[in-house]
Amino acid sequence: MPSISESEFSRLKHAVEELSVLNQIASAINVSMSIDKITRIIVDRCLKRVNAAQGAIFLLDDEPTGDARFTTFIRQMDPGSEQVPYRLNISLTGWMIKHKQILLTNDPQRDDRFSGLDFAKLGIHSILAVPLLSRSGLIGVLVLFNKNDDGGFSDSDKRFTGIVATQTAKVIENARLFEREQRLKAIEEELRVAREIQKGFLPSENVVRESCEIAGFNHPATDMGGDYYDIIDIGHECYFMSIGDVSGKGIPAALLMANAQAVLRSQLRGVNETMLSSMARALNHLICQFASPMQFITAIFGIFNTSSRSFHYINAGHNAPIVVHPDGKLTPVNGSNMVLGVLPDVNYELRQIQLACNDTFFLYTDGVTDQKNTDDAQFLDDRLQALLTEYCSVSAAELGSHILTALRVFRQQAAQTDDITMLIAKCRERV
Numbered sequence: 119m120p121s122i123s124e125s126e127f128s129r130l131k132h133a134v135e136e137l138s139v140l141n142q143i144a145s146a147i148n149v150s151m152s153i154d155k156i157t158r159i160i161v162d163r164c165l166k167r168v169n170a171a172q173g174a175i176f177l178l179d180d181e182p183t184g185d186a187r188f189t190t191f192i193r194q195m196d197p198g199s200e201q202v203p204y205r206l207n208i209s210l211t212g213w214m215i216k217h218k219q220i221l222l223t224n225d226p227q228r229d230d231r232f233s234g235l236d237f238a239k240l241g242i243h244s245i246l247a248v249p250l251l252s253r254s255g256l257i258g259v260l261v262l263f264n265k266n267d268d269g270g271f272s273d274s275d276k277r278f279t280g281i282v283a284t285q286t287a288k289v290i291e292n293a294r295l296f297e298r299e300q301r302l303k304a305i306e307e308e309l310r311v312a313r314e315i316q317k318g319f320l321p322s323e324n325v326v327r328e329s330c331e332i333a334g335f336n337h338p339a340t341d342m343g344g345d346y347y348d349i350i351d352i353g354h355e356c357y358f359m360s361i362g363d364v365s366g367k368g369i370p371a372a373l374l375m376a377n378a379q380a381v382l383r384s385q386l387r388g389v390n391e392t393m394l395s396s397m398a399r400a401l402n403h404l405i406c407q408f409a410s411p412m413q414f415i416t417a418i419f420g421i422f423n424t425s426s427r428s429f430h431y432i433n434a435g436h437n438a439p440i441v442v443h444p445d446g447k448l449t450p451v452n453g454s455n456m457v458l459g460v461l462p463d464v465n466y467e468l469r470q471i472q473l474a475c476n477d478t479f480f481l482y483t484d485g486v487t488d489q490k491n492t493d494d495a496q497f498l499d500d501r502l503q504a505l506l507t508e509y510c511s512v513s514a515a516e517l518g519s520h521i522l523t524a525l526r527v528f529r530q531q532a533a534q535t536d537d538i539t540m541l542i543a544k545c546r547e548r549v
Contacts, residue, residue, distance in 0.1 A: 153177065153293055160286050164262060168246070168275045171264035175250075176211050177290065178257050206235060206242070214249050214259045220280055221247040224270030246271040248279045250287040257287055309341045319379055321349045324515055325357065329424040330546055332357060333514035335522060337538040344371025345483050345539035346379050350386060352421070358386055359429075360419030361541045363436070363483040370410065378405065378415055378458070391421055391430040391468065398432045398458070398466035405459035414459035418481055420469075427473040427545045432466045434458045437487075441471060442478040446507040451479075478514065478544040480506060485536035489525055492532045497525060514542040 161173040209232055213221065223229045224244045227237045237243065244265045250258040260283050265271045325332035334347045344364035352358050360382055364371040381404060385397050397419075405415060418439065420431025431439075435457030441449040451471055456464045471479055482502075489497045501524070509520045518540050525538065 156293055164282055168262055169266045170262040173262045176259045210247055210261060211259055218249045218256055220276055222271050222276050244270045246275060248283040250283050252287040252291040313341050319376060325349055331514040331544045333518050333542050335518045335540045339534045339537050340367050342369050342372040343537040344375055345537035346375045347539055347541045352386055355425040357422045359422050361481045362415050362417035365414050374409055374413055394420055394432050395466050395468050402458045402464055403462050406462040409459045414457045416457050422543055429471040431469055437482060437484055440480045442480060442506045442510050444476040446510045448503055448506055473545050475545055475547045481541040483539040485538045488536050489529055490532055490535050491528050492530045497528055514544040518542050
């Protein structure tokens with residue numbers, strides 16, 4: 119068996135010890151850990167292996183805002199200061215951003231790279247700093263202070279921390295991706311729950327009575343829509359009906375929609391046609407107080423009396439209702455007041471639609487006519503009116519389904535650009 123020199127034996131022993139420490143680090147960490155825990159394990163193992171007094175990892179912010187900002191994770195083994203002095207922190211990270219190389223100094227007081235710092239006062243006599251480089255570039259710095267041996271940090275220490283830094287950068291980058299994925303999943307779950315809550319605000323079923331049919335449709339363009347509709351039986355063969363479109367999209371629009379719907383519902387006890395104007399004034403005043411700038415609502419709400427076949431309503435800047443007659447002729451009912459949420463003191467005029475047997479009145483948001491196809495063409499009023507004429511004899515629910523099908527066919531592969539909401543009421547002949 120060939121003999122091994124003492125120096126060779128020492129080198130091999132040193133290499134085995136390094137591999138052992140690297141294996142310990144690899145075994146101790148995984149991407150599901152927090153970044154804080156990962157960095158503390160790494161710094162702790164490096165301090166023990168290199169025999170340094172104090173260590174730190176500085177990480178560049180995951181989502182920088184233009185300037186390079188670092189978060190500091192520290193693990194120290196002596197009773198010294200609790201954190202790396204600010205000026206030294208800035209000097210180290212600034213140098214590393216510029217050079218992206220390992221920095222080793224066993225006499226920092228005389229090192230030109232740190233001029234102006236009193237290392238004797240700081241109690242620091244040696245520094246080993248290693249860049250954490252990932253595929254996306256520099257993500258941080260691993261720094262060890264004050265080698266406990268008289269000789270200071272060695273080339274062996276430099277090589278070992280370089281290997282650790284390479285693996286650390288990969289683990290931290292993967293851990294950050296894992297954290298982002300978990301945050302995204304949490305947001306998606308919150309949106310799913312919010313969407314279910316929002317759906318719960320809408321009527322659970324259509325109305326089918328001897329005297330009438332009322333059907334509502336709501337298809338938001340995003341997870342959270344800004345459109346709404348409501349159908350509420352208020353007794354005496356009357357239904358409170360409302361439809362609205364909040365400016366903007368997403369959660370802010372959905373929250374304003376929910377508040378507006380709640381305010382209207384809260385005023386329905388004993389409501390009659392004469393109260394609609396005051397309800398509109400109160401809702402408008404409230405939205406002006408609490409809505410964000412540039413938020414407003416267009417809406418129609420009123421009382422559908424199925425016995426007299428009349429619809430008394432308020433139109434706050436919304437698309438005009440359309441009356442569809444049994445022969446296919448259409449009658450737009452024009453006239454509206456200011457949208458809700460712009461001016462606090464607005465009077466809203468009570469309007470009325472008188473219907474005949476088998477007439478249908480159609481309420482909708484502009485998401486119906488504004489939908490675009492892959493050629494960037496809009497659906498527009500002409501297509502909607504042609505559908506209303508073609509399907510004038512079908513039920514309210516069937517009419518809405520035909521319009522939704524036509525919109526899907528028209529869009530082709532284009533994404534839905536706006537919420538689609540319709541509220542359709544049809545007078546029926548009593549048997």
